Amino acid sequence: MNALIQPHEYPDRSHTLLAETHEVINVGSELVDYDMYRQDAALVEAVHREGAAWADDSLSRFGRLTGSAEYLELGVLANRFQPELETHDRFGHRIDLVKFHPAYHQLMRSAIEHGLHSSPWTDPRGGAHVARAAHSYLQGQVEAGHGCPVTMTFAAVPSLRTTPALAADWLPRITARTYDPRNVPDGQKAGLTIGMAMTEKQGGSDVRANTTRAYPVGAATGPGAAYELVGHKYFVSAPMCDAFLVLAQAPGGLSCFLLPRWRPDGTKNPLQVIRLKRKMGNASNASSETELRGALAWMVGEEGRGVRTIIEMVSMTRFDCMIGSSSAQRAAVALALHHCARRSAFGRKLAEQPLMENVLADLVLEHEGSLALTMRIARAMDHRDDPHEDALVRLVTSVGKYWICKRTPQHAYEAMECIGGSGVMEDSPFPRLYREAPVNAIWEGSGNVQCLDVLRAMSRTPAVVDVFFAELGKARGANAGLDRCVEALKVEFADRTDFEYRSRQIVDRMALTMQAALLVQHAPSAVADAFCASRLEGAGHRQYGTLPRTADCAAIIERATPRV
Numbered sequence: 135m136n137a138l139i140q141p142h143e144y145p146d147r148s149h150t151l152l153a154e155t156h157e158v159i160n161v162g163s164e165l166v167d168y169d170m171y172r173q174d175a176a177l178v179e180a181v182h183r184e185g186a187a188w189a190d191d192s193l194s195r196f197g198r199l200t201g202s203a204e205y206l207e208l209g210v211l212a213n214r215f216q217p218e219l220e221t222h223d224r225f226g227h228r229i230d231l232v233k234f235h236p237a238y239h240q241l242m243r244s245a246i247e248h249g250l251h252s253s254p255w256t257d258p259r260g261g262a263h264v265a266r267a268a269h270s271y272l273q274g275q276v277e278a279g280h281g282c283p284v285t286m287t288f289a290a291v292p293s294l295r296t297t298p299a300l301a302a303d304w305l306p307r308i309t310a311r312t313y314d315p316r317n318v319p320d321g322q323k324a325g326l327t328i329g330m331a332m333t334e335k336q337g338g339s340d341v342r343a344n345t346t347r348a349y350p351v352g353a354a355t356g357p358g359a360a361y362e363l364v365g366h367k368y369f370v371s372a373p374m375c376d377a378f379l380v381l382a383q384a385p386g387g388l389s390c391f392l393l394p395r396w397r398p399d400g401t402k403n404p405l406q407v408i409r410l411k412r413k414m415g416n417a418s419n420a421s422s423e424t425e426l427r428g429a430l431a432w433m434v435g436e437e438g439r440g441v442r443t444i445i446e447m448v449s450m451t452r453f454d455c456m457i458g459s460s461s462a463q464r465a466a467v468a469l470a471l472h473h474c475a476r477r478s479a480f481g482r483k484l485a486e487q488p489l490m491e492n493v494l495a496d497l498v499l500e501h502e503g504s505l506a507l508t509m510r511i512a513r514a515m516d517h518r519d520d521p522h523e524d525a526l527v528r529l530v531t532s533v534g535k536y537w538i539c540k541r542t543p544q545h546a547y548e549a550m551e552c553i554g555g556s557g558v559m560e561d562s563p564f565p566r567l568y569r570e571a572p573v574n575a576i577w578e579g580s581g582n583v584q585c586l587d588v589l590r591a592m593s594r595t596p597a598v599v600d601v602f603f604a605e606l607g608k609a610r611g612a613n614a615g616l617d618r619c620v621e622a623l624k625v626e627f628a629d630r631t632d633f634e635y636r637s638r639q640i641v642d643r644m645a646l647t648m649q650a651a652l653l654v655q656h657a658p659s660a661v662a663d664a665f666c667a668s669r670l671e672g673a674g675h676r677q678y679g680t681l682p683r684t685a686d687c688a689a690i691i692e693r694a695t696p697r698v
């Protein structure tokens with residue numbers, strides 16, 4: 135107390151005790167406790183259109199789970215408390231153990247119990263890939279990092295099927311809906327997860343530069359035979375997986391191997407984790423650097439055909455990148471729409487301010503195009519016995535992986551800006567969405583590699599080009615701008631000079647015309663018309679919020695805004 139003021143003279147400040155400083159008004163609210171499936175009209179339509187209407191109830195149940203506050207919090211916790219590596223136990227034994235927060239394990243368990251790693255393999259009916267894609271897309275809006283081992287486990291199946299002796303033993307446990315995170319030999323587990331280790335220091339895209347060597351253990355060589363691998367792998371995500379598909383140089387050339395974490399005799403297989411990477415995003419998922427000191431592995435597929443064998447897995451993971459980035463776009467735009475429907479500035483809700491309407495509608499259009507393309511490829515994966523569908527998977531997965539993943543960082547940033555300053559804060563979902571956004575574009579074949587893959591598919595199997603234009607032809611006559619773009623693309627394709635140099639430009643156009651063709655056939659006209667007008671015509675699309683005057687922004691926003 136101030137000694138100069140006597141108690142009876144102390145000024146009456148009771149008003150500071152009675153009143154709060156201010157009332158908290160005109161702020162956003164959490165987007166929680168809603169049916170993430172039913173509140174996403176574009177998703178519901180795509181699921182029904184592409185052949186998985188039978189999964190509608192399951193998706194709605196799952197959507198209520200993924201949209202619940204409790205479940206969404208698991209995603210927050212799994213990223214806040216990041217994985218830690220223990221190379222040895224306290225007695226000095228090598229253990230290579232990565233410890234995760236329980237929230238990560240809960241997400242993994244839920245993903246596996248819902249069959250996100252296996253349902254099209256265990257229940258291969260029409261629409262199975264579509265249904266799995268939709269479930270994965272919902273799960274991805276909760277948390278992206280744990281999707282990495284779930285995807286790799288799913289994607290390993292076609293590669294392993296090339297070697298029946300291994301498939302018979304491993305596939306029933308890989309596809310089982312049992313999550314067992316214990317650091318014990320696979321023989322003690324009913325459910326297994328699978329990782330992938332291709333990238334080395336001297337080459338990631340160029341895997342033929344791999345230096346890891348494979349030495350036959352006995353007299354037998356070739357598919358299913360045992361080898362010991364010596365070398366390193368510079369990126370091994372989810373190192374707690376029970377086994378990994380690995381590339382190494384066998385005497386007959388670069389080959390694919392299945393490498394378990396433990397040897398069948400119960401000793402540790404020397405796949406040693408040197409350290410965990412310090413990543414800018416994808417924080418819940420451990421990614422490691424490893425050394426292989428004579429690690430036991432069995433050959434998968436033919437000797438010298440390692441790239442051919444593992445590409446089966448890689449093409450599946452590329453498709454999952456399309457799902458993951460479409461999911462990230464939906465998470466971002468749903469949060470932005472939810473916020474702008476609540477927050478007012480200058481006397482009107484943000485969502486009703488003309489310029490903000492333009493931005494929000496444009497973000498919605500981006501997501502609509504991404505989801506439509508992803509779900510179309512999911513349907514093609516359900517019908518690979520049809521040559522048209524098979525060719526679409528072969529060509530358009532690379533197109534979609536390139537385009538959708540590449541469009542996501544700017545989309546995340548622009549959605550963050552819709553929130554304003556609070557969007558930048560670490561207690562908002564946006565920093566995680568933003569840091570995660572570039573990852574899908576870089577791994578599983580970065581942008582240029584996807585473009586080169588498109589060219590490779592076109593030169594090795596020229597029929598894919600006819601299939602591509604036949605698919606676009608289904609939309610002929612629906613939109614004059616689209617028709618003009620398709621004709622211009624045919625001219626581009628006919629000129630093969632500097633084709634590699636021009637390939638981003640060409641793949642950009644392939645993606646946009648394919649998205650537009652899907653939307654003009656299936657989306658409401660407000661969506662399709664604005665998509666075509668903004669993406670196919672005019673002076674380009676350099677920023678979001680540059681839709682032409684003709685766009686019916688209110689209708690586009692209305693359809694996409696979650697009702698909570």
Ligand SMILES: Cc1cc2nc3c(=O)[nH]c(=O)nc-3n(C[C@H](O)[C@H](O)[C@H](O)COP(=O)(O)OP(=O)(O)OC[C@H]3O[C@@H](n4cnc5c(N)ncnc54)[C@H](O)[C@@H]3O)c2cc1C
Nearest residue numbers: 330331332333337338339369370371577578579580582583
């Ligand atoms: C978070 C994270 C986790 C990962 N986890 C795994 C994992 O579990 N297993 C695994 O095997 N790998 C993993 N990777 C590695 C990833 O797959 C590689 O980083 C990626 O394939 C690129 O390889 P690189 O890093 O060696 O780059 P590089 O191959 O050197 O490529 C660098 C750039 O050059 C471009 N480029 C390459 N070739 C050409 C060309 N001919 N023409 C034009 N441009 C070209 C690429 O597109 C890229 O932009 C992970 C990566 C990240 C970021």
